[in-house]
Amino acid sequence: MSQLNREQIESALRELTDPHLNQDPVSAECVKDIRINGSSVVVDVVLGYAADQFKQGWAQILQSAVEQVAGVSQAQVNVSWQVPAQPNVGAPDTLAQVKNVIAVASGKGGVGKSTTAANLALALAREGAKVGVLDADIYGPSQGIMFGIPAGTRPAVQNEKLFVPIEAMGVKVMSMAFLTDDNTAMAWRGPMAAGALQQLLTQTLWGDLDYLVVDMPPGTGDIQLTLSQKVSVAGALIVTTPQDIALLDAKKGIEMFRKVNIPVLGVVENMAVHVCSNCGHIEHVFGEGGGERLAEAYEVDLLASMPLSMAIRMQCDGGKPTTEADPESQIAMIYQQLARTVGARLSVAAYAGAVPEIEID
Numbered sequence: 001m002s003q004l005n006r007e008q009i010e011s012a013l014r015e016l017t018d019p020h021l022n023q024d025p026v027s028a029e030c031v032k033d034i035r036i037n038g039s040s041v042v043v044d045v046v047l048g049y050a051a052d053q054f055k056q057g058w059a060q061i062l063q064s065a066v067e068q069v070a071g072v073s074q075a076q077v078n079v080s081w082q083v084p085a086q087p088n089v090g091a092p093d094t095l096a097q098v099k100n101v102i103a104v105a106s107g108k109g110g111v112g113k114s115t116t117a118a119n120l121a122l123a124l125a126r127e128g129a130k131v132g133v134l135d136a137d138i139y140g141p142s143q144g145i146m147f148g149i150p151a152g153t154r155p156a157v158q159n160e161k162l163f164v165p166i167e168a169m170g171v172k173v174m175s176m177a178f179l180t181d182d183n184t185a186m187a188w189r190g191p192m193a194a195g196a197l198q199q200l201l202t203q204t205l206w207g208d209l210d211y212l213v214v215d216m217p218p219g220t221g222d223i224q225l226t227l228s229q230k231v232s233v234a235g236a237l238i239v240t241t242p243q244d245i246a247l248l249d250a251k252k253g254i255e256m257f258r259k260v261n262i263p264v265l266g267v268v269e270n271m272a273v274h275v276c277s278n279c280g281h282i283e284h285v286f287g288e289g290g291g292e293r294l295a296e297a298y299e300v301d302l303l304a305s306m307p308l309s310m311a312i313r314m315q316c317d318g319g320k321p322t323t324e325a326d327p328e329s330q331i332a333m334i335y336q337q338l339a340r341t342v343g344a345r346l347s348v349a350a351y352a353g354a355v356p357e358i359e360i361d
């Protein structure tokens, strides 16, 4: 019998597509080692995105494929993950160990941007990542409420100038709401608000994070520009509802990020369909296929389509977003899928942007 070789195993693995990378694991360079000993094979796969909820199932699928290769009597596939860091040359010290900054943005208010940011952060944490949330929605901060942090909670201060973020549900949260009373920020004009955001970003002890999710204020003004100038944002996620007007605003958001060279990771269409809780009937409340059309026109991907759901609203506004309140629900599964896809897109960008170190003797 002829000996097994690496190419046979690779070609079996090439038949499968990683649903988050949209690529087979060999082309995506996730296959780090293949060890063949007679008829038994061990494969090590390392994903570039947090994937605790996915890795075991994926390992089984890959293993079955290897087992089908003629001549294999025993196969073992180990799947692990490690989040690569985006280059962030010149980042302030407090952000030096933050691997990826993700901006969650929308062109207009009330489309569910904060809800998406909170659930995304929790979903990333559930995948095993170290996660922080910065509530940059200075005029209407809501992450404190969404993370169930009691009103009036203040962050500890170190060395008289560094804030310690508040930990809730395994995520480090920082918000203007922790520093001011309800009305202070409302009276600020653009440059003041931008200055406050800069302080929150650079004077918070974020520590070692795989992802820092930034809940941006709606629109395309000073604050968005400050963020893009002060830190290297790894990617932006645009949240929109399917209405035409909201889409128009979302387009402005996409254009703004492109202008400042921040990659747009994709679009999340929120409140896309209403599922009747009595009869299960599905209705497109704000029109059908808007997010898809936007994604097509701007060559960005529609990464998730969230239903209009009473549970999303009640759980989020009640201080326990769906991902935390009901992690096994269908809605939570969509958020998990979104979190892994966002992570996967960032990993591709990080590998592509990595500059090899040049050694000069």
Ligand SMILES: Nc1ncnc2c1ncn2[C@@H]1O[C@H](COP(=O)(O)OP(=O)(O)OP(=O)(O)O)[C@@H](O)[C@H]1O
Pocket (backbone or CB within 6 Å): 106, 108, 109, 110, 111, 112, 113, 114, 115, 116, 137, 140, 142, 217, 218, 270, 271, 306, 307, 308, 309, 310, 312, 313, 314, 316, 317
């Ligand atoms: N998919 C959904 N189904 C039902 N309710 C939702 C959904 N997404 C968000 N909501 C609700 O809509 C309201 C607005 O959501 P959210 O605060 O996340 O919007 P936003 O875009 O961040 O608004 P703003 O920019 O004004 O802060 C909240 O009460 C939230 O619970």
